[in-house]
Amino acid sequence: MLIETLSVREAREQLPSVLERFRNGDRTPVGVGSHRKTEAVMVPVEVFDELTAERTRSLAQAAASVRAEGLTAAAEVDAITERWARGEISTAQMRELVRQLYGAS
Numbered sequence: 001m002l003i004e005t006l007s008v009r010e011a012r013e014q015l016p017s018v019l020e021r022f023r024n025g026d027r028t029p030v031g032v033g034s035h036r037k038t039e040a041v042m043v044p045v046e047v048f049d050e051l052t053a054e055r056t057r058s059l060a061q062a063a064a065s066v067r068a069e070g071l072t073a074a075a076e077v078d079a080i081t082e083r084w085a086r087g088e089i090s091t092a093q094m095r096e097l098v099r100q101l102y103g104a105s
Contacts, residue, residue, distance in 0.1 A: 005031035005038045018042060048087075055085040076101055 006014060011032045018030050022044040029047070031038035059081050066073055073081075077098055084094040 003029045003031045003038065003041065005033055005036050007036070008032060008034065011042075052085060052087055055087075059085050074101070 011018075011030075021028070027044055027047055030042045031040070032042065033039035062081075063073065080089075080094055080097045080101070083089045084091065089097070
């Protein structure tokens with residue numbers, strides 16, 4: 001997906017209009033970065049909430065699958081995957097932390 005990327009200066013100047021677009025229902029992400037290289041993305045809070053809810057649903061499905069096999073996930077794994085669901089760590093970071101936990105790095 002191509003998104004509009006604003007420089008930091010442009011983002012400062014255009015933030016009120018971007019927020020107004022979001023308030024009016026525009027869900028189009030807006031990137032921010034130096035030299036037109038996207039380093040962060042602004043989205044309406046509803047979009048962020050949907051993304052984190054989808055991650056939470058994915059975790060619930062994975063946990064149900066593990067339980068269906070008669071297994072349980074370690075509390076440490078649950079803590080790592082919850083951080084992922086909240087968007088605190090990337091998918092790659094989550095995988096690496098779980099691998100480290102089990103000595104599989």
